[in-house]
Amino acid sequence: MNTLTLEYIKSILPPRPDNSHKMTFGHVLNIAGSLHYRGAAYLSSLSALRVGAGYVTLASSPSVCDSVSALTPNIVTFALRTLSPLSVHSLQRTANLHLKDAQIVDVQTLSPQAVLQLRDKLTQASAISIGSGLSIGQSTDQCIDITAINTELTVDVDVTLCTEMSAEISTDLNSDLNSDLNSDLRSELPICNVIKDNQPHSNELIPPQGNHGFFYALLNEIQTCTKPVIFDADALNFISHLLNPPVPFGTTTVTLPNKSIITPHPKELARLLNMDVATLQTQRMHFARLAAKQLNTIVVLKGKNTVITDGNDVFINPTGNSALAKAGTGDVLTGMISGFCAQGVSPINAACLGVYLHGLAGNIAAEDLSQYGMLASDLLSYIPKAILKVLAI
Numbered sequence: 001m002n003t004l005t006l007e008y009i010k011s012i013l014p015p016r017p018d019n020s021h022k023m024t025f026g027h028v029l030n031i032a033g034s035l036h037y038r039g040a041a042y043l044s045s046l047s048a049l050r051v052g053a054g055y056v057t058l059a060s061s062p063s064v065c066d067s068v069s070a071l072t073p074n075i076v077t078f079a080l081r082t083l084s085p086l087s088v089h090s091l092q093r094t095a096n097l098h099l100k101d102a103q104i105v106d107v108q109t110l111s112p113q114a115v116l117q118l119r120d121k122l123t124q125a126s127a128i129s130i131g132s133g134l135s136i137g138q139s140t141d142q143c144i145d146i147t148a149i150n151t152e153l154t155v156d157v158d159v160t161l162c163t164e165m166s167a168e169i170s171t172d173l174n175s176d177l178n179s180d181l182n183s184d185l186r187s188e189l190p191i192c193n194v195i196k197d198n199q200p201h202s203n204e205l206i207p208p209q210g211n212h213g214f215f216y217a218l219l220n221e222i223q224t225c226t227k228p229v230i231f232d233a234d235a236l237n238f239i240s241h242l243l244n245p246p247v248p249f250g251t252t253t254v255t256l257p258n259k260s261i262i263t264p265h266p267k268e269l270a271r272l273l274n275m276d277v278a279t280l281q282t283q284r285m286h287f288a289r290l291a292a293k294q295l296n297t298i299v300v301l302k303g304k305n306t307v308i309t310d311g312n313d314v315f316i317n318p319t320g321n322s323a324l325a326k327a328g329t330g331d332v333l334t335g336m337i338s339g340f341c342a343q344g345v346s347p348i349n350a351a352c353l354g355v356y357l358h359g360l361a362g363n364i365a366a367e368d369l370s371q372y373g374m375l376a377s378d379l380l381s382y383i384p385k386a387i388l389k390v391l392a393i
């Protein structure tokens with residue numbers, strides 16, 4: 001176990017050659033944000049630039065792209081395809097048929113086919129971050145099971161489905177679709193079954209809320225990606241749904257790209273490991289290593305004294321304070337780690353740099369603004385001060 005130090009952090013900072021241009025410092029593709037979490041897209045994109053990345057593209061729904069562009073001229077945006085209005089209308093009708101308390105289907109829900117739009121961007125990027133504010137759109141106590149995917153993308157993330165139940169549900173819903181819903185829906189959407197209280201409710205069919213369908217298609221697309229991929233927030237909740245479906249659906253496995261980093265807070269890691277938060281918190285190092293080994297990924301277990309591990313080596317972060325306990329600071333961290341990855345830093349070193357400097361920025365910010373008054377957006381302007389402090393030793 002190693003505690004991160006200022007000297008160590010200085011030794012792994014990436015170089016800034018004079019003879020350089022923006023692409024020397026890498027391109028982050030940040031897939032983030034949704035109707036209610038536009039701020040997460042803003043914070044996770046700008047923070048990548050603040051640690052030195054040369055170029056950041058935010059891929060999100062058109063309204064999120066518009067909002068972020070209005071706030072900052074520094075981010076390049078790429079608007080993703082959302083479900084067609086006809087599909088949204090049909091989905092809402094299906095939801096109303098089956099659930100009394102059906103939520104309104106988000107008109108900015110990303111289409112699984114948006115992954116096709118992203119192919120060139122995925123190729124151009126030096127690092128990819130996914131999940132900040134992506135929106136699961138429903139209680140995380142509910143699980144979604146994909147029972148049929150009728151897109152030209154086959155969503156196959158090694159999910160073993162209960163085929164009998166899938167067939168039953170598909171037939172059931174398909175008869176509805178055949179009777180009065182439009183065919184766009186069939187080509188655009190996964191058909192889902194809600195699981196409540198660990199029990200499948202096969203007669204409660206609702207459309208996927210949030211960006212589940214899009215995320216599963218994306219995960220399939222990037223499974224063999226050799227670039228660093230950072231999974232945060234709702235991306236982790238989607239993965240938890242795949243890993244821990246209720247018993248009737250059997251065991252599932254998820255293959256993450258081989259240079260992946262996950263950045264869970266304790267509850268997100270507890271969901272991934274299917275355990276309770278209190279137990280996890282008593283042995284943070286142990287469970288972070290366990291998850292790193294099980295998922296073959298680098299784990300950044302957030303909180304006071306964040307734990308960073310690849311399953312073997314463990315680093316403990318000494319920086320940070322309660323100013324960081326405020327909505328959006330985790331989104332800033334994700335951008336910082338992806339920004340270092342884009343500059344060619346190894347994933348484990350990028351995680352150490354991001355976590356240490358994030359905490360140090362929080363310490364310097366708290367001196368000026370107090371631990372009470374600092375905002376996640378304030379943190380952005382303290383990242384350069386933290387870097388200056390490291391360079392000064």
Ligand SMILES: NC(=O)C1=CN([C@@H]2O[C@H](COP(=O)(O)OP(=O)(O)OC[C@H]3O[C@@H](n4cnc5c(N)ncnc54)[C@H](OP(=O)(O)O)[C@@H]3O)[C@@H](O)[C@H]2O)[C@@H](O)CC1
Pocket residue numbers: 036037038039040041131132133134135233234265266267277302303327328329330331
């Ligand atoms: N401006 C924006 O656009 C912002 C957008 N954001 C985006 O919103 C999305 C959802 O994020 P979220 O914050 O709504 O849900 P999430 O973090 O899962 O908390 C759910 C529950 O988990 C628990 N819990 C949380 N932390 C814990 C901890 N350290 N240790 C232990 N438990 C912890 C706690 O449960 P409790 O303990 O209260 O039962 C809490 O109520 C996500 O995509 C994110 O990127 C946010 O970043 C905010 C700014």
Ligand SMILES: Nc1ncnc2c1ncn2[C@@H]1O[C@H](COP(=O)(O)OP(=O)(O)O)[C@@H](O)[C@H]1O
Pocket residue numbers: 233265302303304305306319320321322323324325326327328329330331332333358
């Ligand atoms: N008391 C604290 N001391 C040090 N760091 C903290 C503290 N509280 C929160 N943090 C840090 O702030 C960030 C919060 O991230 P997260 O829980 O994902 O919030 P959000 O989802 O609102 O962005 C993490 O990097 C975490 O380590």
